[in-house]
Amino acid sequence: MDYAAQxxxxxxERTPPAxxxxxxxxxxxxxxxxxxxVFVVAVIWLTLAGAQSMDYNWQWYRVDRYLYRVIDGExxxxxxxxxLVVTLEITLFSMILTLTISLVTALLRxxxxxxxxxxxxxxxxxxxxxxxxxxxxxxxxxxxxxLGIDRFWAGVLCLAFFEGxxxxxxxxAGLQSVPRGQYExxxxxxxxxxxxxxxxxxxxxxPLILPPMTGLIIxxxxxxxxxxxxxxxxxxTQGLNIISETFMAFEIWFTVAAIYLAITVSLSFFVSWLExxxxxxx
Amino acid sequence: xxxxxxxxxxxxxxKWFGNFCALYDINLDVRPGERMVVCGPSGxxxxxxxxxxxxxxxxxxxxxxxxxxxxxxxxxxxxxIRRKVGMVFQHFNLFxxxxxxxxxxxxxxxxFKVPEKEARETALHYLERVRIxxxxxxxxxxxxxxxxxxxxxxxxxxxKPKLMLFDEPTSAxxxxxxxxxxxxxxxxxxxxxxxxxxxxEMGFAKEVADTMVFMDEGEIVEVGPPDxxxxxxxxxxxxxxxxxxxxxx
Numbered sequence: 001m002d003y004a005a006q007x008x009x010x011x012x013e014r015t016p017p018a019x020x021x022x023x024x025x026x027x028x029x030x031x032x033x034x035x036x037x038v039f040v041v042a043v044i045w046l047t048l049a050g051a052q053s054m055d056y057n058w059q060w061y062r063v064d065r066y067l068y069r070v071i072d073g074e075x076x077x078x079x080x081x082x083x084l085v086v087t088l089e090i091t092l093f094s095m096i097l098t099l100t101i102s103l104v105t106a107l108l109r110x111x112x113x114x115x116x117x118x119x120x121x122x123x124x125x126x127x128x129x130x131x132x133x134x135x136x137x138x139x140x141x142x143x144x145x146x147l148g149i150d151r152f153w154a155g156v157l158c159l160a161f162f163e164g165x166x167x168x169x170x171x172x173a174g175l176q177s178v179p180r181g182q183y184e185x186x187x188x189x190x191x192x193x194x195x196x197x198x199x200x201x202x203x204x205x206x207p208l209i210l211p212p213m214t215g216l217i218i219x220x221x222x223x224x225x226x227x228x229x230x231x232x233x234x235x236x237t238q239g240l241n242i243i244s245e246t247f248m249a250f251e252i253w254f255t256v257a258a259i260y261l262a263i264t265v266s267l268s269f270f271v272s273w274l275e276x277x278x279x280x281x282x
Numbered sequence: 283x284x285x286x287x288x289x290x291x292x293x294x295x296x297k298w299f300g301n302f303c304a305l306y307d308i309n310l311d312v313r314p315g316e317r318m319v320v321c322g323p324s325g326x327x328x329x330x331x332x333x334x335x336x337x338x339x340x341x342x343x344x345x346x347x348x349x350x351x352x353x354x355x356x357x358x359x360x361x362x363i364r365r366k367v368g369m370v371f372q373h374f375n376l377f378x379x380x381x382x383x384x385x386x387x388x389x390x391x392x393x394f395k396v397p398e399k400e401a402r403e404t405a406l407h408y409l410e411r412v413r414i415x416x417x418x419x420x421x422x423x424x425x426x427x428x429x430x431x432x433x434x435x436x437x438x439x440x441x442k443p444k445l446m447l448f449d450e451p452t453s454a455x456x457x458x459x460x461x462x463x464x465x466x467x468x469x470x471x472x473x474x475x476x477x478x479x480x481x482x483e484m485g486f487a488k489e490v491a492d493t494m495v496f497m498d499e500g501e502i503v504e505v506g507p508p509d510x511x512x513x514x515x516x517x518x519x520x521x522x523x524x525x526x527x528x529x530x531x
Contacts, residue, residue, distance in 0.1 A: 185375035189389035190365035
C-alpha cells in the first residue's frame with residue numbers, strides 16, 4: 001500500500017464526534033426567531049398606535065389602482081409601476097456609466113501618467129466633497145443646456161459621475177489587493193498591459209470588487225430618488241404626485257419604500273448567487 | 283579559440299532604491315549555453331540583478347544587451363525582451379484562477395498568437411518534461427509547492443526562452459520537495475539551456491554551474507569556475523560566506 005492510500009485509510013477510520021443538538025440551548029434558532037417576531041410585532045404596533053392617535057384614516061384599498069389596473073382584461077401599469085420602469089431605466093444606464101467611469105478613473109489613478117493621475121484626483125475630490133443635490137442642479141441647470149440633453153440624461157449623468165467617484169476607489173482597492181507577484185508573473189511571460197489586466201489582474205480582482213460594488217449599485221438605486229427634484233417621472237416623483245392628489249402619505253410612502261426594498265434585496269441575492277459561481281478552486 | 287557572441291551582456295549596470303545603492307557597476311557576460319549560478323549573502327543584490335534583466339526592476343546606469351538587443355525604456359522593446367527570457371520566482375507566482383494548462387498556454391496564445399491546439403500540445407510536452415502532465419487540469423492551489431514550482435518552470439519554458447532566470451527557486455519549498463525541482467533544473471542544464479540561477483543550493487551549483495558569481499553589497503566580488511570558487515576563493519568576503527553556508531554540510 002502506498003503512502004497516499006495509507007493516509008486515506010487512516011483518515012476514513014477517524015470519524016468526527018457527533019454534533020450536539022442546539023435546539024433547546026441558548027444558541028437555539030427557535031429563540032432567535034422568537035426574538036425577531038417580537039421585534040416585528042412591536043414595530044407594527046407602534047406604527048398603528050401612532051396613526052390611530054393622530055386619527056389617520058388608512059385607505060389601503062385605494063392603493064392598488066396606482067400600481068396597476070385591469071380594464072377590459074387588459075393590464076395597465078399604474079403611475080407607481082410606470083415610475084418604477086423609469087427608475088430601472090435610470091439605474092441601468094447610470095450603472096453602465098458608473099462602472100465605466102470607475103474603471104477608467106481607477107486605471108488613471110494607478111497609471112504612470114502624471115496628467116492622468118491629476119485628472120482622476122481632481123474629479124474624485126470635486127465629486128466626493130460636494131453635495132449630490134448641488135451636483136444635480138449643476139448638471140440640470142448648467143450642463144444640460146450646454147450639452148443639449150434632457151432632464152432624464154442630466155439625472156443619469158449626474159448619478160453616474162457621483163457613484164463613479166466611489167466606484168473608482170473600490171476598483172482601485174481591488175486591483176491593488178491582487179499580489180504584486182501576479183503583476184510580475186504577467187510581465188515575466190511578456191504580456192502587454194491590456195492582456196495582463198484582462199487575463200490576470202481583473203479575474204482575480206472581480207471577486208474582491210463584487211461585494212462592495214453591489215453596495216454601490218444599491219446606493220445608486222436609492223440615490224436615483226433624488227432626480228425627483230428635477231421632475232424626472234420616476235418612482236419617487238410619482239409617489240409625490242399621487243400623495244398631493246390623494247393625501248395618502250402613509251400608504252404611498254410605505255408602498256414606494258417596499259418597491260425600492262424589493263429591487264435592492266433581489267439585487268443583493270442575485271449578486272451573492274453570482275459570487276458563489278465565481279469561486280475558483282482555492 | 284572562437285568566442286560566440288554573448289547571450290547577455292551587462293555593462294556598468296547600476297541600480298538605486300532612493301539613495302540606497304542596490305547594484306553598482308555590474309559587468310557580466312553570459313555565453314549561449316552557459317550555466318551561471320549567482321550566490322552571496324542576503325541583500326547583496328542577486329535578485330535585483332536578475333530582475334533587471336527582464337525589467338522587473340529598472341536599471342539606472344549602464345547597459346543590458348540581450349541576444350544583441352539593448353533593453354530600453356520602450357514598452358514594445360521590453361515586451362520583446364521579456365518574451366525571450368523565462369523567469370522562475372521564489373514564490374512560483376502561478377495564476378490561481380487558471381488551471382495548470384491555462385497557466386502554460388496563456389503566454390504563447392496571447393503573445394505569439396499560437397493556436398490553442400498547438401499551445402496545449404506544447405504545454406503538455408513541457409508538463410511531461412517536468413513530470414506532472416497528469417495535473418494539467420488542476421488549479422495551482424491543489425498542487426504541492428514542489429509541483430507548483432515545476433509548473434512555473436514549464437510555464438517559462440512554453441515561451442521557448444533563450445535565457446532562463448531562476449530567483450531562489452527552492453527557497454520557499456519544504457525540504458522534501460526541493461530535489462524534484464532541482465532534478466528538473468539539472469535536466470534543463472544538461473540540454474544546453476542558458477541559465478542564470480540565484481540559489482543557496484551549493485550542491486546544485488557544484489553539479490551544474492559553469493560559472494560561479496559571488497556578489498556582496500551590490501557588487502560582483504568574484505567570478506570563476508566552481509572548482510576554483512569553492513576550492514580556493516580569492517576574496518575574504520567569499521571565504522567568510524562559504525564558511526558560513528557550508529559549515530553544516
